[in-house]
Amino acid sequence: MKIKTHVITPYSAMVPLVKECIDKFPDLDIHIDVGDLEKGVKIAQKAEKEGCQVIISRGGTAKMIRKAVSILVIDVHMSGYDMLRALTLANDFHGKKAIVGFSNVTMGAQSIIDLLELPMRAYTIEAAEEVGPLILKLKNEGYEKIIGDVVTVETSTKYGVEGLLIHSGREAIYAAFEAALSDYNFNRKAQHLISLMRQTLMENEKDICMISQTGEFIFEEWNSFDSRPLNREDIDMLINEVFTDGSLSKTIPKEKHHLEVSGKLIDDNDQKVAVLSIKKRIKEWSNYGWLQIKENGNTENIIHQSEAMQHLLKNINNHDMARHPIFLVGEKGTGKALLAHYIHNLHVKKGYIAYIDCRNVDLYLLNTCIFRDVKTIYLHSIHWTNELTLGNIEQLIQFCKVRNLFLVMSSESIQIEKLPNDNLSKINILFVPSLSERKEDIPELVTHFIAYYNQSLATHPVRIQKEALDLVQNHQWKGNVSELKGCIKTVAMNERGYVIETEAIKKLLLNNANQDFRFLLTNGTLKEIEKQIILATLEEEQQNQTRAAKRLGINRATLWRKLKE
Numbered sequence: 001m002k003i004k005t006h007v008i009t010p011y012s013a014m015v016p017l018v019k020e021c022i023d024k025f026p027d028l029d030i031h032i033d034v035g036d037l038e039k040g041v042k043i044a045q046k047a048e049k050e051g052c053q054v055i056i057s058r059g060g061t062a063k064m065i066r067k068a069v070s071i072l073v074i075d076v077h078m079s080g081y082d083m084l085r086a087l088t089l090a091n092d093f094h095g096k097k098a099i100v101g102f103s104n105v106t107m108g109a110q111s112i113i114d115l116l117e118l119p120m121r122a123y124t125i126e127a128a129e130e131v132g133p134l135i136l137k138l139k140n141e142g143y144e145k146i147i148g149d150v151v152t153v154e155t156s157t158k159y160g161v162e163g164l165l166i167h168s169g170r171e172a173i174y175a176a177f178e179a180a181l182s183d184y185n186f187n188r189k190a191q192h193l194i195s196l197m198r199q200t201l202m203e204n205e206k207d208i209c210m211i212s213q214t215g216e217f218i219f220e221e222w223n224s225f226d227s228r229p230l231n232r233e234d235i236d237m238l239i240n241e242v243f244t245d246g247s248l249s250k251t252i253p254k255e256k257h258h259l260e261v262s263g264k265l266i267d268d269n270d271q272k273v274a275v276l277s278i279k280k281r282i283k284e285w286s287n288y289g290w291l292q293i294k295e296n297g298n299t300e301n302i303i304h305q306s307e308a309m310q311h312l313l314k315n316i317n318n319h320d321m322a323r324h325p326i327f328l329v330g331e332k333g334t335g336k337a338l339l340a341h342y343i344h345n346l347h348v349k350k351g352y353i354a355y356i357d358c359r360n361v362d363l364y365l366l367n368t369c370i371f372r373d374v375k376t377i378y379l380h381s382i383h384w385t386n387e388l389t390l391g392n393i394e395q396l397i398q399f400c401k402v403r404n405l406f407l408v409m410s411s412e413s414i415q416i417e418k419l420p421n422d423n424l425s426k427i428n429i430l431f432v433p434s435l436s437e438r439k440e441d442i443p444e445l446v447t448h449f450i451a452y453y454n455q456s457l458a459t460h461p462v463r464i465q466k467e468a469l470d471l472v473q474n475h476q477w478k479g480n481v482s483e484l485k486g487c488i489k490t491v492a493m494n495e496r497g498y499v500i501e502t503e504a505i506k507k508l509l510l511n512n513a514n515q516d517f518r519f520l521l522t523n524g525t526l527k528e529i530e531k532q533i534i535l536a537t538l539e540e541e542q543q544n545q546t547r548a549a550k551r552l553g554i555n556r557a558t559l560w561r562k563l564k565e
Helices: 012-022 038-049 059-068 080-091 103-116 128-140 150-158 170-204 232-245 307-317 319-323 336-348 363-368 390-402 439-456 466-474 480-494 502-521 526-540 545-552 556-564
Strands: 003-009 028-034 054-057 072-075 096-101 120-124 143-148 162-165 207-212 217-222 247-253 257-268 271-282 291-294 326-329 352-357 374-380 406-411 428-431
Touching: 003 012, 003 038, 003 170, 012 028, 012 170, 028 170, 038 054, 038 059, 054 059, 054 170, 059 072, 059 150, 072 170, 080 096, 080 103, 080 120, 080 143, 080 162, 080 170, 096 103, 096 128, 103 120, 128 143, 128 150, 143 150, 150 162, 232 247, 232 257, 232 271, 307 319, 307 336, 307 428, 319 336, 326 336, 336 352, 336 374, 336 406, 374 390, 390 406, 439 466, 439 480, 466 502, 480 502, 526 545, 526 556, 545 556
Parallel strands: 003 028, 003 054, 054 072, 096 120, 096 143, 143 162, 326 406, 326 428, 352 374, 374 406
Antiparallel strands: 207 217, 207 271, 247 257, 257 271, 291 352
C-alpha cells in the first residue's frame, strides 16, 4: 500500500521540480499544493483529516505545520548546492548585495562568501519580526538586492528592494522524499513495537503514566478510572519526589478509596522519565477524622547533635524496644509523630502505620476496622483529663496485642497511675526533649529546613547569616521544633536572595512576640497579664533583671516582688 504523502511548497516555482521527482518514488502517493506559512498549515490540517500520512514542506512553513499536526512532517532542507547556486546567481548582479536569514541559512552562506571572496555580506536574524526593520536599514545603506527565503524576499519587495529567493534544487527534494520513506517505515515499526510493549505493560500494570521532568505526560493509560485519578498538584508532588529520590511508595487517601502509588525513574537516552503506577484500594475503614493511614517510607532526618537527642536515639535504637509498646512523652511540637514513624521504620520495617487521634477516637468503630496492611498503631494526643480512662488505655493495648500490631503512644505529659498496672512494666517510657533542652541541634535543624524548603517549594535561600542563626539559637521556642520549622518556612518564602539575613529573623521574631503580646492582653486577670509581660520581657533580656526592670520602668526590688506574687 502506498504512503499517502502531501507536498506543500511555499512558492509555486518549486512545483515543477517536485513533479520531476515523483516517478522515482512509486511507494509514495504524492499530492502537491502551494501554500506559505498559515495557508500551508490549513492545507496540512485538511490533508491530515483526509488520511494523509506524511507532509513534506520547507523552512518556516514546515516548522509551523509540525506544531499543528500529529503526523510525520519532513522538511526540505536547504542544501549547500542551493546556497551556492543562489550566491553565484546574485554575484553576477552589480550593486550592493546581502543575504538575510536565520543562522541555519547565514552560517553556511558566510562560509561560501568567505571561501569564494564574494562581494556581499550575511545578516543573521533571530525572529521573523526583525526582517522588516533590517531590510529598511539595508535599503537606506544602499543595498539593491536581498537574498533569502520566502519571507525575506516578500518583505524586500514590499520595501522596494529586489529579492532573490534561495530555491530548493532537485537533490534537496529527492532527499526529502527518501527521508519520508525511511522515517515513515521506521515510525511504523516503532509504533508496532510500542503497541506490543503497551499490551505487555497493561497485563501487569493496568493504570500507569510516564511523565517528563517538565511535567509533560509522555504516556498514560487508566483502565480502573474514568479519568486521570490525580490532580495536577498531586502529580507535581509525586514526580518531584521521584526525580529527587529515584523512587517512591505512597498512599493517597480519597473519599471512597485510597490510591497506592509506586514510582521509579528511568533513563530515556539523555532524558529522565518518571513512571507512576497507581492501584485503587477500597478503604477497609471509613473516613474517620481520628484515623489516618501512612505508608512505610523515608522519614525526615532525626537531628541528634545534642546530648539529649543522642541519649533518646540510643534508647530507641535498642532492639529490646521492639518487644513492648513505646510511650513518648514531650511538649507540643517536639517531633513525637516523626519519632513514631522513625520507630516504625526501624523496628517494624514494613506495612503501614495508623495514626489514631485519642482526643476523639471511637473505640467501638476502631474495633470494626480491618487493618490488613497496618503493622504499627500510633496513639497520639493522649490527654489524661479526657474520657481516655485507664480502661480505654487497656483496651487499646489489648487491641494491638490481639492483632499483633506494634504500639507507640504519645502525650505532652504522663500520669503513671492511669496506666494499667499489669502492663506498666511492659511499656517503654521515653522522654522527648524540648528544643530548649537541645539547642545544639538548632543550627543543623535550620540547615535542614532551609534545604527542605529549597527542594520542595523552590525557595531561594541556601544558607543563613551567622548573626541570624545566633538569634534563632538564643530564642525561646515555645512551640519547639514545629514553631522553628514554621519560622524558617516563612522567612525562606519571603526572602528573594540566597542568604537569610539577620534583619529578616529580627522582623519575624518581633512580629511573633507582638502576636504573643496581643494574646496576653486578652487572656487572664490584670495581675496574670502583668506577670506574663514581666516574664516575656525577662526572656527577651535573657533573664537580666536589671535590663528588664529598666525597660518596664520599675526598679529591681519591685520586679522581684511582682514575680513572687
